[in-house]
Amino acid sequence: MKFKNKTIIVTGGARGIGASIVQYFLDEAAVVYVIDKKNPTEFNMINNENLFLVTGDVTNNNDVELFISDVMSESSSVDVLVNNAGILRDNVIWKLEEEDFDAVINVNLKGPWLMCRAVTSIMRKQNSGRIVNISSRSWLGNFGQSNYSASKGGLVSLTRTLALELARNNITVNAIAPGLIDTPMTRNLDPEIFKKLENTIPMKKAGHPEDIANLVGFLASDEAKFINGQVIHVDGGKSVGASIH
Numbered sequence: 001m002k003f004k005n006k007t008i009i010v011t012g013g014a015r016g017i018g019a020s021i022v023q024y025f026l027d028e029a030a031v032v033y034v035i036d037k038k039n040p041t042e043f044n045m046i047n048n049e050n051l052f053l054v055t056g057d058v059t060n061n062n063d064v065e066l067f068i069s070d071v072m073s074e075s076s077s078v079d080v081l082v083n084n085a086g087i088l089r090d091n092v093i094w095k096l097e098e099e100d101f102d103a104v105i106n107v108n109l110k111g112p113w114l115m116c117r118a119v120t121s122i123m124r125k126q127n128s129g130r131i132v133n134i135s136s137r138s139w140l141g142n143f144g145q146s147n148y149s150a151s152k153g154g155l156v157s158l159t160r161t162l163a164l165e166l167a168r169n170n171i172t173v174n175a176i177a178p179g180l181i182d183t184p185m186t187r188n189l190d191p192e193i194f195k196k197l198e199n200t201i202p203m204k205k206a207g208h209p210e211d212i213a214n215l216v217g218f219l220a221s222d223e224a225k226f227i228n229g230q231v232i233h234v235d236g237g238k239s240v241g242a243s244i245h
């Protein structure tokens with residue numbers, strides 16, 4: 001029970017990777033606060049007395065500030081922030097609308113920035129904290145994802161900069177770059193495309209949300225206290241390079 005009674009914030013925790021991160025911390029007896037665009041009745045998780053669900057949009061600073069003040073009215077600290085909420089609007093640049101660029105940058109980059117800004121004043125006062133940002137292997141570049149790749153690359157840069165700014169306050173900031181993970185987001189893809197994508201992975205299969213949640217748990221733990229400003233790929237080896245098998 002490494003996180004017993006610790007206060008954890010997870011964005012986009014209603015389903016997929018976020019729901020798995022939430023479950024990880026609940027299993028460790030933490031108190032978990034989730035902000036997600038979905039209504040709590042649509043959340044893909046069971047009731048738990050240590051779980052607080054708030055409907056809100058991480059791109060909206062009023063929602064973010066209200067959410068954090070709700071958290072602080074229940075809790076005396078924020079121990080961990082996990083910026084997980086993210087969206088896809090894929091297309092090659094010559095078919096991509098400006099609004100698809102703006103939407104993806106807003107959710108995937110501005111949202112984490114607003115969340116970080118809101119919690120760092122609390123974490124700096126308490127002189128401790130952990131921030132884990134869910135980026136993507138696509139930050140390295142990915143065909144048809146100029147908006148998404150740029151947002152996730154921006155999130156890596158945000159991670160590295162905040163790692164420098166907050167280190168003196170015992171706050172670590174790290175990023176995880178998942179490859180293909182089996183979630184409702186990726187199951188929206190045509191099943192044939194999903195299979196093709198799996199075949200591009202050296203391990204020939206998609207990962208599971210728990211593969212990401214386990215690393216979030218490690219980065220948020222005391223064992224990881226000297227890891228700062230890093231981006232760790234969890235992608236079955238895809239970021240290593242092309243496989244001939």
Ligand code: NDP
Binds near residue numbers: 086181
């Ligand atoms: P899902 O779409 O399954 O879940 C994301 C959740 O975030 C949804 O409940 C969604 O609500 C919510 N959300 C979206 N926008 C906002 C917002 N503005 N404010 C609050 N909540 C929001 O995604 P995954 O679990 O697949 O992905 C989670 C993270 O992991 C994302 O950042 C994604 O980019 C990243 N990732 C995922 C990979 C994968 O293969 N699955 C690979 C690499 C990275 P709603 O559905 O109502 O919009």
